[in-house]
Amino acid sequence: MIPTITAFKQSPDRGRGLARDMRVRWALEEVGQPYEARLLTFEAMKEPAHLAIQPFGQIPTYEAGDLTLFETGAIVLHIAEHHGKLLPDDPKARARAIAWMFAALNTVEPPIFERTMAMILERDEAWYAPRLQSLETNIRKRLSALSAHLGQADWLDGSFTAGDLMMATVLLRLKDSGLLEEHHNLSAYLARAEARPAFQRAFAAQLAVFKAASQ
């Protein structure tokens, strides 16, 4: 059964792999599962047909037979469990990999995503400079902690897991920001993730969508 995901018809990130379908595409590529992508306009994302499967009107979603899922964390976890890959077999190591998935999404991503939103929505406001500085202070705290944990290891806890997949997609948003580059081991970690063939296939697939829509 070929699952179907949803993605932006015209991604606001201009195909740089920041739209959240990237996470699901990458996970599907890692486990070797072909998929189809249904592309949605911003208008279609707010229509009842999409809201019925994604209550918050976002992308991506995941449909396989009569299973419909939303939230990239849940989708990637389902893909990992369904295929028996991207999570260690050992129950304790598995639980720790899942902890890294949640850490990526609930602890590291929020200030990073907020910074992107502030750069888009608050750039012309009087408070932009101090606001950006405050956000970057928060981001630096998270990155310092992450860098201290990673040390000289290749991945966050043993071999590559769904936790690394989520963390790398969160850090991708900081590429060329100067913030990630303050920690050489985090830059190298992201580069290691980006070098994975599955990442590259997923990246190419989402970029192709953007290029096709821009022609």
Next chain:
Amino acid sequence: MIPTITAFKQSPDRGRGLARDMRVRWALEEVGQPYEARLLTFEAMKEPAHLAIQPFGQIPTYEAGDLTLFETGAIVLHIAEHHGKLLPDDPKARARAIAWMFAALNTVEPPIFERTMAMILERDEAWYAPRLQSLETNIRKRLSALSAHLGQADWLDGSFTAGDLMMATVLLRLKDSGLLEEHHNLSAYLARAEARPAFQRAFAAQLAVFKAASQ
């Protein structure tokens, strides 16, 4: 084996159930698992002994034998899986309940938590009023979507799950904000969650810690 969690010795929420150990205490109460709490000062949270089990220097953590976990999402998921409760047996319903856990933490919580932080840290800034308004606009969008999904149901997807537990603890932060009260079904949803005996035991336990520390 009695698991040990960590919690604030002196919670900044003054025992109102907003510190994140509440989620783990509640889950443990729901499954009927006794536990011990190790209380940490802010200083102790930044010491190497704690950073070794919580790289970001936060609470709570969960220790059971040689398993050590952090991130409330991962801990609650582990408790649910370990005890075979708080998640449906049907694999599809289980995956959807996990999607609601991630939705609570990654989609609904960020603007709500940001509002709390802005109210603490930015109250005296020139931009406070427009900033608060902008955050509340974001929160209202999420609450409207959540309310539309919930409709007249008791819980988010069938019977009470770990997804409801996470969502209720996220909404708890909006109690008496006026925002939650714009949607009667969401106020009622939170009240239904708070009325659960397991919630009440967990709430009493974390409040007792705060009261003891304040004497």
